[in-house]
Ligand SMILES: NC(=O)C1=CN([C@@H]2O[C@H](COP(=O)(O)OP(=O)(O)OC[C@H]3O[C@@H](n4cnc5c(N)ncnc54)[C@H](O)[C@@H]3O)[C@@H](O)[C@H]2O)C=CC1
């Protein structure tokens with residue numbers, strides 16, 4: 001599948017690199033306002049291809065997106081140290097206003113995969129501008145936060161993150177909700193697994209993991225200015241689920257008719273992702289406190305999005 005990447009900065013290039021290494025695309029095309037940067041990223045990644053899987057990697061204008069099955073939108077500004085994702089909204093909404101029409105003119109049948117922050121509201125913006133089916137305008141949402149949750153839980157339990165089945169729901173941002181009630185290690189609840197191996201998930205341990213997930217981006221941005229590897233791999237994972245019609249269960253964001261009483265809001269829930277985009281949405285069993293936190297997260301997103309539409 002041909003994959004377009006609009007925004008060839010840290011996130012876009014990491015996604016392209018992950019796709020090339022995983023064999024996730026037959027062709028990758030970078031588009032950026034900064035044409036020299038797009039060309040440089042394409043050339044650099046093309047030089048990794050002989051060590052990986054066959055893939056043509058190029059850069060071009062919007063017309064080069066012709067035939068793309070999916071276009072990753074990673075253009076715009078990123079957070080400075082201490083800045084929240086929501087504070088980027090008006091600047092990145094303006095960028096999407098310039099970009100999406102050109103993408104669809106070149107690739108009218110494409111699916112959109114939104115990475116730019118605040119990713120949930122940018123997914124809503126992309127849906128509004130594109131007029132596509134909501135199932136085909138997907139935000140990376142909490143795919144990265146879910147990976148962080150699994151990584152920290154796996155670390156505590158001494159098992160592979162791949163054996164942890166746990167999701168982060170709601171906003172990709174400060175109000176996100178770690179769904180502990182249904183989190184599993186193998187087929188056991190994480191609490192049962194932790195008891196059995198003598199490493200209980202005490203309130204302190206859970207608080208440390210919650211903080212580690214929720215504050216991860218702030219910590220990394222403080223240390224190196226931005227985050228890119230985790231999201232690059234997450235975007236490549238979503239592309240592969242679509243390309244191979246994997247029907248993988250991933251926590252991604254789409255505009256959802258109703259969540260905890262809040263209507264028409266883009267946020268993450270576990271969703272089945274395949275060739276048509278999002279095929280089904282799952283409603284996880286939640287503790288009362290988790291359900292209340294998910295409702296608060298949905299309200300935060302709805303309120304912030306309404307500031308944009310007035
Ligand atoms: N969804 C997620 O989990 C994550 C999202 N992000 C977000 O991804 C976005 C990109 O971050 P970085 O790659 O670090 O930023 P970056 O500054 O490295 O790259 C952004 C690129 O967008 C390009 N751009 C800006 N306006 C454009 C336009 N009108 N048309 C075409 N290209 C344009 C710039 O020239 C630049 O190359 C940010 O909004 C950031 O917050 C970052 C990490 C994780």
Ligand SMILES: CC(=O)C(=O)O
Pocket residue numbers: 079085117144216217227
């Ligand atoms: C920057 C960002 O959204 C993240 O790393 O989670």
